[in-house]
Amino acid sequence: MNAAEGAPSSRMLSSIPANPGLISGVLRLLELIDDLPRGATGALHFGDEGMILVESKKICWAVSRGMRLRLTEILRRQTTPPLTREAVEELYRACKQTGTPIGEALVASGVVSEAGLRAALFKHNGEAIVSLAQNGASVERFVNHSKTGYDPKFAFSSCEVLAMLGARDDPARAAAAQSELDGTLVQDSVGAAFVRSSRSSGPLVIAVDSACGLAVTDLLQACTWVSGLFDVARTFDPDVFAARAALGDRATLVTWRSNEVEYVGLCASRPAAARLMSRMAQRAPRTSGVMALGVRQETSST
Amino acid sequence: MKLVAQGAVVKRADDAGASDITWAVGCMRTGVLLGPPSSAGPNPQIENLAATLPEVFGTVDAGWLERIAAQLEAEPGDHPFGELLLLSEQHVHVIQPLRNHRGVALLAVSGAANAIGLVLSQVHAQVAALEREE
Numbered sequence: 226m227n228a229a230e231g232a233p234s235s236r237m238l239s240s241i242p243a244n245p246g247l248i249s250g251v252l253r254l255l256e257l258i259d260d261l262p263r264g265a266t267g268a269l270h271f272g273d274e275g276m277i278l279v280e281s282k283k284i285c286w287a288v289s290r291g292m293r294l295r296l297t298e299i300l301r302r303q304t305t306p307p308l309t310r311e312a313v314e315e316l317y318r319a320c321k322q323t324g325t326p327i328g329e330a331l332v333a334s335g336v337v338s339e340a341g342l343r344a345a346l347f348k349h350n351g352e353a354i355v356s357l358a359q360n361g362a363s364v365e366r367f368v369n370h371s372k373t374g375y376d377p378k379f380a381f382s383s384c385e386v387l388a389m390l391g392a393r394d395d396p397a398r399a400a401a402a403q404s405e406l407d408g409t410l411v412q413d414s415v416g417a418a419f420v421r422s423s424r425s426s427g428p429l430v431i432a433v434d435s436a437c438g439l440a441v442t443d444l445l446q447a448c449t450w451v452s453g454l455f456d457v458a459r460t461f462d463p464d465v466f467a468a469r470a471a472l473g474d475r476a477t478l479v480t481w482r483s484n485e486v487e488y489v490g491l492c493a494s495r496p497a498a499a500r501l502m503s504r505m506a507q508r509a510p511r512t513s514g515v516m517a518l519g520v521r522q523e524t525s526s527t
Numbered sequence: 528m529k530l531v532a533q534g535a536v537v538k539r540a541d542d543a544g545a546s547d548i549t550w551a552v553g554c555m556r557t558g559v560l561l562g563p564p565s566s567a568g569p570n571p572q573i574e575n576l577a578a579t580l581p582e583v584f585g586t587v588d589a590g591w592l593e594r595i596a597a598q599l600e601a602e603p604g605d606h607p608f609g610e611l612l613l614l615s616e617q618h619v620h621v622i623q624p625l626r627n628h629r630g631v632a633l634l635a636v637s638g639a640a641n642a643i644g645l646v647l648s649q650v651h652a653q654v655a656a657l658e659r660e661e
Contacts, residue, residue: 453582461579462620468613470609493600502643506640
């Protein structure tokens with residue numbers, strides 16, 4: 226039995242088309258989560274439409290009345306061949322008696338891997354949020370919960386959900402972008418990949434580093450500025466493919482582009498930015514060590 | 528205020544490669560060079576770089592920059608952006624806003640795309656010299 230570990234986010238919402246209206250609807254919901262006070266734990270209630278459980282701005286659980294797939298169904302499909310419905314229901318009954326979350330029980334029994342459970346929860350929560358957006362759900366209230374303790378391994382940032390939706394545009398491209406991010410970002414940096422798409426009015430985020438906890442609005446503004454920077458750079462050098470901008474004494478934004486995909490890396494330290502930029506420099510052809518000397522000789526002889 | 532980048536075309540060669548830097552000082556609000564570039568003649572590349580200053584720096588909403596800096600647990604700087612470096616296959620371009628001359632930036636273009644550190648050390652030395660000027 227093979228658990229579908231680490232399934233790329235691009236496969237998560239295969240049943241949902243990403244159109245501009247849907248993306249803006251999802252953005253609206255994600256902004257609600259980002260705007261919660263730091264550390265807030267509780268449930269955003271959308272009346273009869275559903276709810277989103279949040280802990281410290283991370284999405285732990287979401288449910289929507291209009292969802293097509295339930296978590297147990299997604300979990301069943303995490304294995305090859307799929308678990309039988311009877312096996313899941315039996316486990317569910319046992320969990321109900323002991324009060325154990327079914328996901329954890331599946332992991333403990335070895336039926337589903339931790340990565341498989343995370344992928345299933347990601348898909349479930351993503352589909353729920355998309356469904357809430359599709360139904361135009363409006364938040365009625367946020368109910369604070371005094372009890373915390375969701376496993377951070379199974380909680381998701383708003384950026385991750387945004388990227389999950391954006392990845393629908395071109396799953397193969399999103400998977401490649403995720404791989405590029407994973408292989409390029411260094412310690413003390415987080416990042417995202419985006420494209421320019423008619424499916425969204427601004428940048429379409431298609432992959433994020435799992436540690437990226439930026440608010441979606443801030444991430445999109447950073448992407449928009451980066452897009453503009455590359456556009457403007459064409460004025461003086463059409464071959465600009467990377468840039469680094471200091472945001473303060475330590476924080477630095479590094480951006481690069483490759484195969485029509487643009488990347489933003491946000492570094493918390495100067496060494497991180499230096500390492501990331503060094504990786505970019507290594508991509509430039511190493512032919513510029515020898516300079517044309519004509520003008521210089523003329524200048525130095527005067 | 529008179530600010531002119533010091534020295535003509537900087538020439539240096541070592542094991543790491545050579546850097547050949549053209550300097551100029553530009554107004555970040557208008558994109559106009561505030562003095563002739565250090566190159567022997569007109570330098571369209573640095574003039575075009577200067578022309579982009581208003582668009583690069585003038586349209587930035589400081590809010591998201593501050594929030595991102597805070598998220599990275601860093602203090603935001605005086606300017607929306609500090610040093611800005613752009614890398615192409617053949618060139619390094621640097622825009623360095625001056626602290627003591629608000630709204631003015633040192634611009635540098637070098638063909639040593641494989642020697643960023645060398646270029647930056649020379650840019651920083653040039654900036655230090657400019658900052659000392661009244």
